Amino acid sequence: xxxxxxxxxxxxxxxxxxxxxxxxxxxxxxxxxxxxxxxxxxxxxxxxxxxxxxxxxxxxxxxxxxxxxxxxxxxxxxxxxxxxxxxxxxxxxxxxxxxxxxxxxxxxxxxxxxxxxxxxxxxxxxxxxxxxxxxxxxxxxxxxxxxxxxxxxxxxxxxxxxxxxxxxxxxxxxxxxxxxxxxxxxxxxxxxxxxxxxxxxxxxxxxxxxxxxxxxxxxxxxxxxxxxxxxxxxxxxxxxxxxxxxxxxxxxxxxxxxxxxxxxxxxxxxxxxxxxxxxxxxxxxxxxxxxxxxxxxxxxxxxxxxxxxxxxxxxxxxxxxxxxxxxxxxxxxxxxxxxxxxxxxxxxxxxxxxxxxxxxxxxxxxxxxxxxxxxxxxxxxxxxxxxxxxxxxxxxxxxxxxxxxxxxxxxxxxxxxxxxxxxxxxxxxxxxxxxxxxx
Amino acid sequence: xxxxxxxxxxxxxxxxxxxxxxxxxxxxxxxxxxxxxxxxxxxxxxxxxxxxxxxxxxxxxxxxxxxxxxxxxxxxxxxxxxxxxxxxxxxxxxxxxxxxxxxxxxxxxxxxxxxxxxxxxxxxxxxxxxxxxxxxxxxxxxxxxxxxxxxxxxxxxxxxxxxxxxxxxxxxxxxxxxxxxxxxxxxxxxxxxxxxxxxxxxxxxxxxxxxxxxxxxxxxxxxxxxxxxxxxxxxxxxxxxxxxxxxxxxxxxxxxxxxxxxxxxxxxxxxxxxxxxxxxxxxxxxxxxxxxxxxxxxxxxxxxxxxxxxxxxxxxxxxxxxxxxxxxxxxxxxxxxxxxxxxxxxxxxxxxxxxxxxxxxxxxxxxxxxxxxxxxxxxxxxxxxxxxxxxxxxxxxxxxxxxxxxxxxxxxxxxxxxxxxxxxxxxxxxxxxxxxxxx
Numbered sequence: 001x002x003x004x005x006x007x008x009x010x011x012x013x014x015x016x017x018x019x020x021x022x023x024x025x026x027x028x029x030x031x032x033x034x035x036x037x038x039x040x041x042x043x044x045x046x047x048x049x050x051x052x053x054x055x056x057x058x059x060x061x062x063x064x065x066x067x068x069x070x071x072x073x074x075x076x077x078x079x080x081x082x083x084x085x086x087x088x089x090x091x092x093x094x095x096x097x098x099x100x101x102x103x104x105x106x107x108x109x110x111x112x113x114x115x116x117x118x119x120x121x122x123x124x125x126x127x128x129x130x131x132x133x134x135x136x137x138x139x140x141x142x143x144x145x146x147x148x149x150x151x152x153x154x155x156x157x158x159x160x161x162x163x164x165x166x167x168x169x170x171x172x173x174x175x176x177x178x179x180x181x182x183x184x185x186x187x188x189x190x191x192x193x194x195x196x197x198x199x200x201x202x203x204x205x206x207x208x209x210x211x212x213x214x215x216x217x218x219x220x221x222x223x224x225x226x227x228x229x230x231x232x233x234x235x236x237x238x239x240x241x242x243x244x245x246x247x248x249x250x251x252x253x254x255x256x257x258x259x260x261x262x263x264x265x266x267x268x269x270x271x272x273x274x275x276x277x278x279x280x281x282x283x284x285x286x287x288x289x290x291x292x293x294x295x296x297x298x299x300x301x302x303x304x305x306x307x308x309x310x311x312x313x314x315x316x317x318x319x320x321x322x323x324x325x326x327x328x329x330x331x332x333x334x335x336x337x338x339x340x341x342x343x344x345x346x347x348x349x350x351x352x353x354x355x356x357x358x359x360x361x362x363x364x365x366x367x368x369x370x371x372x373x374x375x376x377x378x379x380x381x382x383x384x385x386x387x388x389x390x391x392x393x394x395x396x397x398x399x400x401x402x403x404x405x406x407x408x409x410x411x412x413x414x415x416x417x418x419x420x421x422x423x424x425x426x427x428x429x430x431x432x433x434x435x436x437x438x439x
Numbered sequence: 440x441x442x443x444x445x446x447x448x449x450x451x452x453x454x455x456x457x458x459x460x461x462x463x464x465x466x467x468x469x470x471x472x473x474x475x476x477x478x479x480x481x482x483x484x485x486x487x488x489x490x491x492x493x494x495x496x497x498x499x500x501x502x503x504x505x506x507x508x509x510x511x512x513x514x515x516x517x518x519x520x521x522x523x524x525x526x527x528x529x530x531x532x533x534x535x536x537x538x539x540x541x542x543x544x545x546x547x548x549x550x551x552x553x554x555x556x557x558x559x560x561x562x563x564x565x566x567x568x569x570x571x572x573x574x575x576x577x578x579x580x581x582x583x584x585x586x587x588x589x590x591x592x593x594x595x596x597x598x599x600x601x602x603x604x605x606x607x608x609x610x611x612x613x614x615x616x617x618x619x620x621x622x623x624x625x626x627x628x629x630x631x632x633x634x635x636x637x638x639x640x641x642x643x644x645x646x647x648x649x650x651x652x653x654x655x656x657x658x659x660x661x662x663x664x665x666x667x668x669x670x671x672x673x674x675x676x677x678x679x680x681x682x683x684x685x686x687x688x689x690x691x692x693x694x695x696x697x698x699x700x701x702x703x704x705x706x707x708x709x710x711x712x713x714x715x716x717x718x719x720x721x722x723x724x725x726x727x728x729x730x731x732x733x734x735x736x737x738x739x740x741x742x743x744x745x746x747x748x749x750x751x752x753x754x755x756x757x758x759x760x761x762x763x764x765x766x767x768x769x770x771x772x773x774x775x776x777x778x779x780x781x782x783x784x785x786x787x788x789x790x791x792x793x794x795x796x797x798x799x800x801x802x803x804x805x806x807x808x809x810x811x812x813x814x815x816x817x818x819x820x821x822x823x824x825x826x827x828x829x830x831x832x833x834x835x836x837x838x839x840x841x842x843x844x845x846x847x848x849x850x851x852x853x854x855x856x857x858x859x860x861x862x863x864x865x866x867x868x869x870x871x872x873x874x875x876x877x878x
Contacts, residue, residue: 075821079828083763083777117818282764283832285773312832313819318757324522325721325761326768334724338522379556380752380836382514382864383871385878389518393722393751397819398837425821432822439824 003027003050004407009039010056010373013387015063015347015362018340020387026061028369031182031407035365052409058377059401060387063363064124064370065316066350068275069216069254069304072114072128072136073107076431078308080439086222086284093439094309101435102159107135109427114314115143116419121315121397124370124405127252127275127304127354129189129216131159133174137184144410144418146370148354149178150189150216153204155196168203175211183406185356187214192221193237194228198244205246214250214355217241221255222286238263247272252353254304256294257287264290264297273300273353278323280306288330291323292337302350303342315397316346324392339388369407372400442466442489443846448478449495449812452826454502454786454801457779459826465500467808470621470846474804491848497816498840499826502802503563503809504755505789508655508693508714508743511553511567511575512546515870516748519878525661525723532878533748540874541598546574548866553753554582555858560754560836563809563844566691566714566743566793568628568655570598572613576623583849583857585809587793588617589628589655592643594635607642614650622845624652624795631657632676633667637683644685653689653794656680660694661725677702686711691792693743695733696726703729703736712739712792717762719745727769730762731776741789742781754836755785763831778827808846811839 005028012024014036025042027035027050047053081093107130118126125146128136133151140147151171155164171188178186188204190196196204201217208215220226220237229237238259241247249271256274259267267274276289294301303323305314320342327337351361359368374391376384378399384390403411410418444467451463453475464481466474466489486492520532546569557565564585567575572590579586590610594603610627617625627643629635635643640656647654659665659676668676677698680686688710695713698706706713715728733740742762744753759781766776790800798807813830815823817838823829842850849857 075818078822078824079832080824082825082828082832083774085773089773113818113821120818279760279764282768283773285767285771285775288768312828315819315835318760318835321718321757322761322764325718326765328724329721329727329765332724334524334528334722335522336724377864379514379552379559379860379864380754382552383517383868383874385517385519385871385875386521389521389751393518393521396754396757396835396837398835421818425816425818429822432824435822436824 003029005052006050007054007056010059010061013062028407033369060374063347064372065122065346066125067123068127068302068350070126071130071307072111073130074307074309075113076110078312104132104135107132108139111136111139112424113428115145117314119403119411122372122400146183148185148187150187152189154191189216192218216252219253220258226258257289267299268297275302275304277304277306278326280310300352302353303346317395320346320392339392342392343388371404373402375401442468444491445489446493446495449498449500452501467846472806472808499813502786503811504561504785505564506562507566507741507789509565510569510746511550512569513746513748514552515549517751543571543574546571547578550575550578551863552867554584556753558842558850561811561839583844585622587624587626589626591628593630626653628655655691658692659697665697696728706738707736714741714743716743716745717765719749739791741792742785756834759785759831778831781831782827810843812841813838814840
């Protein structure tokens with residue numbers, strides 16, 4: 001069998017330990033990585049017979065990044081309401097804007113824009129959570145992205161779900177439609193323990209267990225949330241979920257800022273995963289998640305950008321940097337969250353939290369061919385002594401030259417191949433002009 | 440007189456209040472901004488008679504960024520020693536590497552590489568502090584950058600200054616050579632109050648006063664420094680400098696992390712400026728500078744990246760973002776350091792700290808033509824509701840399309856016009872290969 005795609009002459013970083021090939025190749029066939037090795041081991045006939053050859057001279061070939069928490073469609077609200085107190089931001093700006101503007105068309109085009117931004121900054125897998133999630137699935141699938149697509153569940157009337165008593169029907173329908181898709185994994189996203197009743201959360205988890213999908217929930221994002229849950233249920237958010245019996249290896253606790261040491265141990269016992277979103281937590285002054293302690297305890301941790309209304313970009317390179325810098329300062333220890341840990345969190349770590357660790361996160365024959373080619377011939381990447389340091393502390397999304405997902409080249413030399421970027425930006429700008437008039 | 444350069448059809452942000460032209464022009468002649476206005480006011484004959492016309496359709500035209508603290512030549516040590524405790528980083532890695540590798544050739548080529556990175560990320564003015572500073576001046580001047588170039592002073596044998604008792608001779612020579620240059624302003628950089636004696640600091644300030652140049656000093660960067668100064672002199676670093684009589688409007692206190700409220704008031708009374716370097720302070724776990732309080736008190740504050748060994752890039756857009764996000768979190772208030780304050784700090788704020796406020800920092804007829812053209816046609820910059828938010832929370836250096844300094848186009852459509860980038864990267868990589876062998 002000939003290779004569909006052969007990447008040659010690159011520095012190859014497989015993500016397995018410190019493995020690096022100084023001049024290597026990656027062979028791709030039928031969406032999978034078929035072979036990895038030194039160029040010296042590659043015969044001319046293999047190069048000649050490949051359907052497409054990419055010369056990665058001067059570039060780094062590495063696993064694609066995994067954005068483990070996003071609300072893709074919120075690109076529409078990028079920078080709509082910045083530098084505001086959390087409650088004013090949410091209640092006076094974001095919720096009203098969502099009530100007025102979230103519709104299937106909006107979710108489709110704005111998720112498509114998010115896909116363009118993510119592919120152009122090296123993200124190959126995203127975990128999304130929003131409403132009208134079938135439109136997010138459609139946009140991400142068309143863009144050729146790998147995605148976990150989680151339908152939002154909340155106990156208020158929500159976009160596309162006017163009757164909250166029926167709020168488990170959309171995720172059930174989404175799961176039915178998309179389960180088994182090679183790129184899109186459906187899932188359920190309960191907004192939080194303060195906006196979903198115990199019955200809703202338990203019902204969602206039951207559906208998730210029956211269908212074998214993941215349950216996401218915003219958890220302990222702010223100290224207000226902790227106090228509110230204590231007031232309502234006499235327990236912290238995490239202990240409340242534990243009492244509801246919904247914490248297991250297929251539950252993903254997003255943010256997890258306000259956890260004490262015993263709660264970290266509890267998370268670890270349950271096997272639940274965490275996604276940390278440092279830039280969003282900083283921008284909204286929510287707090288600093290105990291990431292270093294969770295990693296020490298053995299809790300799986302992935303990295304997410306959160307939505308564009310609270311970040312305001314989807315660049316995981318910047319997010320790696322923010323996480324590493326923040327936790328060194330907060331922990332008063334510059335050895336915390338070293339670069340190698342951050343690169344792993346943004347690749348294999350996220351894959352594990354999303355339950356995709358068998359398929360992605362490392363470059364290994366037999367795994368899905370999700371990989372990026374990073375151009376190292378830039379002044380800000382010169383010189384370098386350690387690739388993890390370079391990726392964490394100096395690289396940005398625009399250094400990604402080409403992106404391959406499921407064996408398909410979706411960006412080549414900075415040109416998107418699966419998305420009409422001009423048309424997508426035009427559509428989102430048109431929606432934004434309506435938002436601008438209303439706010 | 441015809442214009443040397445005419446930028447048309449751009450969104451023009453002058454930096455004066457919230458002034459924005461939705462479709463404007465900037466005319467440049469003899470290195471100065473000659474006119475700014477709406478396109479509707481511009482006649483065809485003016486366009487036709489300009490020596491060069493740049494169409495900035497879909498782009499933002501704004502003041503160039505001011506990096507108020509850098510050690511340009513340290514690009515050589517980018518990522519050499521990350522994720523280490525401060526003292527190990529400095530004493531086991533950076534100081535030995537500097538002792539072994541800092542020479543005139545190294546300073547020239549590595550400063551040239553820094554200039555390339557800065558121009559490509561929208562910085563038009565830099566304040567540099569290092570040894571063999573005449574080589575930094577030469578490299579920055581050749582690159583066409585505006586720079587304050589400060590010769591390092593320290594009470595140990597240093598690169599190019601084997602006898603510390605003669606450590607004020609190199610700055611005196613530098614000042615003599617460069618004073619009056621249209622791009623390069625010479626200055627003096629005392630490393631710190633723990634590496635320079637009271638006599639050295641007073642001597643440096645006397646020389647600075649006699650020649651009318653600025654004195655820079657690293658101040659209160661770490662809590663260790665505060666304790667050490669207390670031990671030696673019975674005073675905090677700032678009070679020590681105050682007692683030495685060296686704090687005035689031409690003194691720049693870099694870092695200023697560990698200051699109490701009374702010290703902020705003292706700074707304000709003396710008129711001294713501050714440069715904050717949040718990413719460096721985070722990466723080395725030094726602490727969070729009381730930036731919001733200093734701004735409230737009226738202290739002039741500029742933004743700096745610090746050198747590439749402790750950042751590891753020179754992108755001021757990222758630095759704006761890090762500063763805004765960090766201080767919201769530390770101050771538990773998302774309204775702190777809003778985007779408009781950050782953009783001002785990275786432009787006019789830095790200009791003021793460097794004493795260049797009459798020349799740069801805003802777009803106004805009669806000021807020096809230091810400006811950048813930012814390409815807004817990118818998915819991560821779409822849509823937008825507020826330009827300051829976009830620049831602070833979403834833009835990166837690589838969004839800068841063209842850079843103009845002193846009326847000269849130094850980067851056009853991402854192509855450097857004053858630096859042979861390939862040759863510069865080759866030279867620095869060659870030096871780095873020697874560093875790699877030694878460490």
